[in-house]
Amino acid sequence: MLIIHARIAILNGLSPKENREIPPLNYERVYMIKERFPHLKVILNGGVKSIDDAMQILALVDGVMMGREAYHNPWILHRVDELLFGESPNTYSxxxxxxxxxxxxxxxxxxxxxxxxxxxxxxxxxxxxxxxxxxxxxxxxxxxxxxxxxxxxxxxxxxxxxxxxxxxxxxxxx
Ligand SMILES: Cc1cc2nc3c(=O)[nH]c(=O)nc-3n(C[C@H](O)[C@H](O)[C@H](O)COP(=O)(O)O)c2cc1C
The missing domain is CATH 1.20.120.1460 (Four Helix Bundle (Hemerythrin (Met), subunit A))
Structure with a gap:
């Protein structure tokens, strides 16, 4: 299984924080890796901000990793089990x-x-x-x-x- 960050990391020059923001996102590159190595589980990481976006990406790869958005706005995950894993709706507020x-x-x-x-x-x-x-x-x-x-x-x-x-x-x- 590969978890692939969709931004290239510039190790000499940018800090980890800058590397999460400055290099452009390149989802196509991740999709191409999945196409080229279909037997591998490929998880796309970087810049995903909603479950809707995650669901679209999931049509092309095996998984999505969400970092900052899940941390800064955790409620976006409250329907994830229902929408992605077929569980009954979460009734928690x-x-x-x-x-x-x-x-x-x-x-x-x-x-x-x-x-x-x-x-x-x-x-x-x-x-x-x-x-x-x-x-x-x-x-x-x-x-x-x-x-x-x-x-x-x-x-x-x-x-x-x-x-x-x-x-x-x-x-x-x-
Ligand atoms: C609170 C927090 C903690 C993180 N801790 C790690 C870590 O320990 N190791 C790591 O490789 N990446 C870590 N990351 C980076 C994420 O795994 C992810 O690669 C990065 O945030 C980009 O995805 P995003 O655009 O969805 O945030 C962390 C991110 C956040 C927001």
Whole structure:
């Protein structure tokens, strides 16, 4: 199996971060490798930003790897099992998901892991939805403090819930 980055890496001259942005994406090259070596499993990596795009790419290769978009906007993956693997639709909301994370965070806090080490990975969970900015801001401004505990995350969740209850009320009165 080959996982092929669709950008060429320029090792002397560009940093790893620059190598993820500057060299142009060349999906054709990856498709050609699959054509030339059909018996190999070929996974395309680089620049994929939606499940729709992934599905189109999957018509030509065996797999897709998503890096930054999955990290910065993880909710784009919430229908992946349904759309790609034929599983039943995921009925979890973003809030359900972050609530499910709480026992893990509590356990890690009691082992001495700083809160910020866990919350930094979920800053993008509410990306693009009402309250998402307030969630992110609350965590950015509070999770780094030395005494930051579970309540910081619970308060951040409450800020999103404030927005969703306003949205629901508006929907009911509309
Ligand atoms: C949070 C994060 C961690 C990563 N860690 C690694 C790593 O440990 N090793 C590696 O080879 N690439 C790593 N990458 C790079 C990705 O595997 C991928 O090649 C790169 O992000 C390009 O794909 P993208 O355009 O979908 O982000 C990481 C990317 C992200 C966003």
């Amino acid at each position: 973003r809030i359900d998901t972050v609530r499910d994370y709480l026992p893990y965070v509590a356990r890690q806090l009691s082992d001495g892991t700083p809160l910020q080490h866990m919350t930094r990975h979920i800053l993008g969970l509410f990306h693009g939805v009402p309250g998402g900015k307030a969630f992110r801001r609350h965590l950015s401004e509070n999770a780094f403090r030395r005494d930051a505990g579970l309540s910081v995350l619970e308060d951040a969740i409450a800020r999103v819930e404030d927005f969703s209850s306003i949205a629901n009320r508006e929907e009911q009165t509309a």
